[in-house]
Amino acid sequence: MQHLRDRLEAHQVAIYFCTVAVALGLSTQVVGTQRLEGAINPALALMLFVTFLQVPLAELGQAFSRVRFLAALLVTNFALVPLLVAVLVQFLPPDPLIRLGVLMVLLTPCIDYVVTFAHLGRADARLLLAATPTLLIAQMVLLPVYLRLFLGDAAAGLVQLGPFMHAFVWLIAVPLVLAAVVQLWAAKSPVGLRASSVLGLLPVPATALVLFIVILAVVPQLGSAIDAALSVVPVYIAFALAAPLIGWGVSRLFRLDAPAGRAVAFSAGTRNSLVVLPLALVVPGAIPILPAIIVTQTLVELTAELVYVRWLAQFGRKRELVSMAGSGGKKP
Numbered sequence: 001m002q003h004l005r006d007r008l009e010a011h012q013v014a015i016y017f018c019t020v021a022v023a024l025g026l027s028t029q030v031v032g033t034q035r036l037e038g039a040i041n042p043a044l045a046l047m048l049f050v051t052f053l054q055v056p057l058a059e060l061g062q063a064f065s066r067v068r069f070l071a072a073l074l075v076t077n078f079a080l081v082p083l084l085v086a087v088l089v090q091f092l093p094p095d096p097l098i099r100l101g102v103l104m105v106l107l108t109p110c111i112d113y114v115v116t117f118a119h120l121g122r123a124d125a126r127l128l129l130a131a132t133p134t135l136l137i138a139q140m141v142l143l144p145v146y147l148r149l150f151l152g153d154a155a156a157g158l159v160q161l162g163p164f165m166h167a168f169v170w171l172i173a174v175p176l177v178l179a180a181v182v183q184l185w186a187a188k189s190p191v192g193l194r195a196s197s198v199l200g201l202l203p204v205p206a207t208a209l210v211l212f213i214v215i216l217a218v219v220p221q222l223g224s225a226i227d228a229a230l231s232v233v234p235v236y237i238a239f240a241l242a243a244p245l246i247g248w249g250v251s252r253l254f255r256l257d258a259p260a261g262r263a264v265a266f267s268a269g270t271r272n273s274l275v276v277l278p279l280a281l282v283v284p285g286a287i288p289i290l291p292a293i294i295v296t297q298t299l300v301e302l303t304a305e306l307v308y309v310r311w312l313a314q315f316g317r318k319r320e321l322v323s324m325a326g327s328g329g330k331k332p
Contacts, residue, residue, distance in 0.1 A: 001198070053183070055129050069256060069260050072260075084242055085102075085107060100290065102236075102293060121308055127260060218292075232293055239269075247261075248262075265315065274298070277295075
């Protein structure tokens with residue numbers, strides 16, 4: 001079973017791109033796929049549940065004990081990345097919905113497939129995984145604050161508290177509690193252990209399922225929003241290039257080891273588009289512009305991740321080699 005899980009993780013990039021390609025093809029040939037919109041939240045809840053299940057409860061405490069790592073992660077994502085976004089948003093069209101979509105996705109750090117991409121890029125993926133609940137809670141608390149700062153009073157009419165609370169309960173609290181229950185069951189019962197092992201195979205398929213449903217549900221609704229989506233691509237590309245460098249710079253400032261520094265860089269460059277999409281869909285007048293803006297970021301980001309896996313893996317490599325030499329050739 002571990003072998004199958006390793007194979008899924010090793011080929012996840014191809015799985016995600018094939019999923020997107022198939023979903024795009026079906027969305028143009030099959031009528032009525034937009035009715036799948038109601039399945040987005042349940043699929044997200046499943047994805048987050050199996051993601052949280054990978055985090056042993058003891059490691060959540062370990063994440064909080066790594067104060068410098070957590071501080072670097074929070075400073076990067078909730079102080080410096082918003083400053084970068086404040087600069088980039090000046091190059092967007094003045095349409096408030098376009099700006100809202102970009103802000104919603106760029107101000108929220110990813111808490112799902114970033115973990116696996118970080119693993120492929122030689123980052124400390126386990127440490128990043130243990131920090132995902134903190135990241136998700138922080139962004140749900142801070143996103144309304146940042147939207148009001150960037151958009152002023154206009155944000156009050158566009159973003160409502162109810163959907164955020166609903167998302168917190170069903171996308172964070174419930175999956176996290178269920179993951180804890182399954183871990184306790186696995187610790188006390190062989191049946192629970194087997195069930196946990198089977199569920200451990202699901203993070204990649206569950207993420208692919210979310211991508212599949214999102215594309216099928218959203219693409220038929222894009223219509224005239226194609227021009228709006230294309231107008232934000234340069235901003236997304238600029239963000240994808242600059243954000244990891246900011247994350248790596250902060251990690252150096254906090255004197256993190258190279259794998260932890262790469263984890264911060266991956267987190268800086270990878271955004272939470274799949275989780276933010278359901279929040280965007282409840283904004284008055286959101287369709288088709290907001291879904292188009294957010295799905296476009298997902299497509300740009302998946303391409304960027306291929307670069308990150310090779311590029312960020314080289315960050316700090318010299319320090320690692322020196323450390324290995326100093327420890328007799330053993331990995332730190």
